[in-house]
Amino acid sequence: MTLxxxxxxxxxxxxxxxxxxxxxxxxxxxxxxxxxxxxxxATPDAHFYLGGAIGIDTTALDWLADRSQASLTVVVPCTVTDQPAGAVASIRRWEQAGRLARVVELRADRLGTDAYHARNRWMVDRSGFVIGFPRGTDQTRGTWYTVNYAADQGKPRLVVPV
Structure with missing residues (x-):
C-alpha cells in the first residue's frame, strides 16, 4: 500500500x-x-462530531449534511428534546433523512456549563482534529474551552473567528 x-x-x-x-x-x-x-x-471517509445546540452547531450540521458525504454524529449534553427548538428541528430533519450516523444523548442531570464541557470533552476525546468557530477571544467561553482542551491533548486545531 502506498502512502x-x-x-x-x-x-x-x-x-x-x-x-x-x-x-x-x-x-x-x-x-x-x-x-x-x-x-x-468533509471527505466521504470523514466523521464529524457536532454539538446539538443552536448557532455554529446547527449551522455546521445543516451545511455538512447538505453539502458533504461525511458521517455525522450529533452529541447533546442531556437529551435532544432539552435542546432549543431550532436545534431539535435540525437534528430530527437530518435524522429522518438518514444523514446522521448517530445521535448521542449524554443524559446529564441538568443543562449548564458543566454539561456542555463534558459533551465537548467527549467529542474531542474521540477526534483527531478540532475546528473552532469562536466569537471573541474570551478564554472562559465554551468554544475556547474546547479548543484549549484539544491543545492540552496535543491535538491539531483550526480556529476560525466569527
Whole structure:
C-alpha cells in the first residue's frame, strides 16, 4: 500500500465547536467560511462530531449534511428534546433523512456549563482534529474551552473567528 492509499483509507474524526450566538453580520458569511474551512476536511471517509445546540452547531450540521458525504454524529449534553427548538428541528430533519450516523444523548442531570464541557470533552476525546468557530477571544467561553482542551491533548486545531 502506498502512502497516498494509506492516508486515503484512514477516516478523519473531527470535532466542530463554536459560538451559540452568531452576530447577524457574520451569519451571511458562514457558508463562505464553511466552504473554505470545513469543505477540505468533509471527505466521504470523514466523521464529524457536532454539538446539538443552536448557532455554529446547527449551522455546521445543516451545511455538512447538505453539502458533504461525511458521517455525522450529533452529541447533546442531556437529551435532544432539552435542546432549543431550532436545534431539535435540525437534528430530527437530518435524522429522518438518514444523514446522521448517530445521535448521542449524554443524559446529564441538568443543562449548564458543566454539561456542555463534558459533551465537548467527549467529542474531542474521540477526534483527531478540532475546528473552532469562536466569537471573541474570551478564554472562559465554551468554544475556547474546547479548543484549549484539544491543545492540552496535543491535538491539531483550526480556529476560525466569527
Amino acid at each position: 497516498t492509499e494509506e492516508k486515503g483509507s484512514v477516516a478523519r474524526y473531527v470535532t466542530i465547536t463554536g459560538t451559540r450566538s452568531i452576530p447577524a453580520e457574520a451569519e451571511a458569511e458562514l457558508p463562505g467560511l464553511f466552504d473554505a474551512y470545513l469543505q477540505p476536511f
